Amino acid sequence: MSDPRMAEHMPLLNGPWDQDDVARFIAAKKGCWQRDGLGHWAIFYDGTYVGWGGFQKEGDDWDYGLVLRPECFGLGMAITHKALEFARSDPRIASVTFLLPPTRTKLGALKRMGVVFEKAVNYESETFLRFRLQTS
Template sequence: MSPANISFVRLTSISLAELTAHMNDPRLAAHMPLLTKAWDDETAAQFLAAKEACWQRDGLGHWAFLNHGRYAGWGGFQKEGDEWDFGLVLKPDCFGLGIAITRKALAFAQADDRMPFVTFLLPPSRKKLGALKRMGASFIGDVDYGGEIFGKYQLVTDIPG
């Protein structure tokens, strides 16, 4: 596999069919406790509308991630109260791109004055947390989100240069 060539585009540039197929991959549900039903194009359209509303409200939201121009997954920053939470949902054949995408997103966060820190909510099924800890994220505690328990981590981004 050639080295990653990651770009971020608006999530609305991905077809409903591609997003629906991605979200119906059964391997995703293992780490997404809030993914409780199959998606159809209507579900995908509602999801896209909700994510676009975040862009309109907050000036930032989720992107589609491309690797060499091909859809690899989606994620980005979503405002939760006064905090910016980073999420990442990759296609299974792109799981190995997570660190490269996260590093690029965190570079964006470091350059954005709105984000002195970012948070990550991880389900209990996520056991491999070494990369997150190596980046400097600290465990804050367990939180209830949508009726499910997630481990909350925080990473300071406004590091003096």
């Protein structure tokens, strides 16, 4: 999360992380699991940590997020396909939202998956573009 390449597309990321930031982040993600029974996962490839991602309840929606180490960006679509398989098998998840910053302009892969733009939304004083994929 301290890599400047990450901050380019993560408007809520406000500078380098320290151990206190990590502890707050982990506590918040654990809280999602306790509250909703689902949340983000640590993601490994061939035994190596490559990032984190998964589903987080945002109001009535299940939002999907994925943050990979920059050297692992090429794994994004394969991980996303596996996550969406999970979503389609979970009766709680009728659709998945994707909140993307306006800096994310390469959206062809999402469109090929059937993801549809809904609207711009404000989240923690930042603008995001909300897309949705029906899973049921």
